[in-house]
Amino acid sequence: MEEYRQKDILVTGGAGFIGSNFIKFILNNTSYHITNVDKLTYAGNSSNMVNFDKHSRYRFFHCNIADNEQLKRVFDKKYFAIINFAAETHVDRSIENAAPFIETNIKGTFNLLNYVIHGKAEKYIQISTDEVYGSLSEDEPSFTEKSPLSPNNPYSASKASADLLVRSFYKTYQIPVMITRCSNNYGPHQHTEKFIPKIIQHALQEKKIPLYGDGMNIRDWLFVEDHCRAISMVLENGKPGEIYNIGGDCEKTNKEVILSILNILGKSKDLIEHVTDRKGHDRRYSINFQKIYKQIGWQPAVSFDDGIRKTIDWYKHNLGREK
Template sequence: MQKEILVTGGAGFIGSNFIEYMLRNTDYNITNVDKLTYAGNMLNMKDFSTDGRYRFFQFDIAIKEQLRMVFDRKYDAILNFAAETHVDRSIENAEPFIKTNIHGTLNLLNFVLQGKAKKLIQISTDEVYGSLNENDFPFTEKSPLSPNNPYSASKASADLLVRSYYQTYQLPVIITRCSNNYGPHQHTEKLIPKIITQALQEKEITLYGDGKNVRDWLYVEDHCRAIHKVLEQGQPGDLFNIGGACEKTNEEVASYILDLLGKSKDLITHVTDRKGHDRRYSINFGKIKTKIGWHPTFSFEEGIKKTIDWYKRKLG
């Protein structure tokens, strides 16, 4: 009998890549729930929308009455990608982040508690750990949570809710925390697609502050492969960091992309730094490598070239 999984936020960047990956590499039946905000749209799903093993509901996970309609079957797992994720937007208005990232996660946990799914995998972020200094050791799964903006605070809150349901109810849950993803389908408000699309159009590329903020970059297909392994091999209560082993400053990323595109670095403009801007993220993913045998396979060079090709096709 084929397995049934529920993916929430499957019209977004990582969620849509995960569904595409799973339909291509497994025989799972997949139900997707997404409320279709600006960052999650029908275009992200067009390549698999007619697949016979896939179905879609345009619902909001924060609205229990809507979500209940999805549970017309028991799922082998829920994979919760649904989230408001843009830091700038969370600084302007935190409320949507609290609603989706916390209340939505709580609703999903309660459906698992009611026996509607066998387990839940919470897709989280390294941003819950806060910021590192230049010479600090990378974050591990034992690093304290120290979020510095409303977005990361909402994700940390959701992670703590998930953990509490494991501790209180022995609910079968797993948390994954990834570093910065990039690849096809990502909204152009994010750094790498913004750089690519602005450069292709010879438009100004703005970098916050001195451009020396460091991120660990992970190609989205590698992330999808990691989540698949966690789905198959992870155990209740597990927590895994998923990193790319690829730390680069924002300025290095912009310069590399401009070089690949043959564009002038004069397109780069530095603007006033963002409030609460974390200086550096770095992920130690030794646990997932040791326990279930995952490691990133795409180099930054390979991933960026594939990403550039995708946005070139998108821009026509």
């Protein structure tokens, strides 16, 4: 009984982009049993989980982590770890209506932490974002784990709030929690409202590609499989109470990303259409991942050129099945 329990992981938000990629990574590379919990909103695509049911080490609950009554039935066992991917993540949506972000990102995190307090999991990993640090100018050094939190939109504020809640539970109750903060992910299964999938979709369909402002906003791009490998290493070797930045070592302007995709697809740059800039649009994100490299031995392995070609190839074959 003890041995079986040690292999159980609860993944929240496992129908989403990063969560589904993580489950695939764990099922393919470890002996862990996965319980996947997802609300199945627009971002939780059931097609992302289509092959998981074939695995004897997988089960799924349709559940909203912000609803504690629903969540109770998931805790019919004690888990080795809870890994919380479940989140509302799209900045534009948070600007239009922040309420769902407060519910899922803050209240949902609170509910999960309470189960850890009551001994239902041996460790907890909060999947966060570099956006909690705010924005950098072009010449400022990269964010470290000690950078102050300075979120600039309702989405990043809700994630920063959740991070502070996790930290407070560690300090107050000494429960074994960790936080990871990643740079911008890309790869297969990402919702087409996100930047790179939208570019690919519009380019393939010869539609105009909207580019906010002057197009010189900078993001640090991380291939999702690299991110999943990092989380797995934190699961095995991370220290309670620690924060780990996970970056791609790949800063590019939004315009550079669009031009790279257009070049690979052989499409004209005339498809680019400059549109009014987003409210509170952060200028630059940049992650210093030296801590996770020195302490755990992780670094990104997939170059942007290889990762973007794999991503484009996936969308070429799957766009018809995506939302």
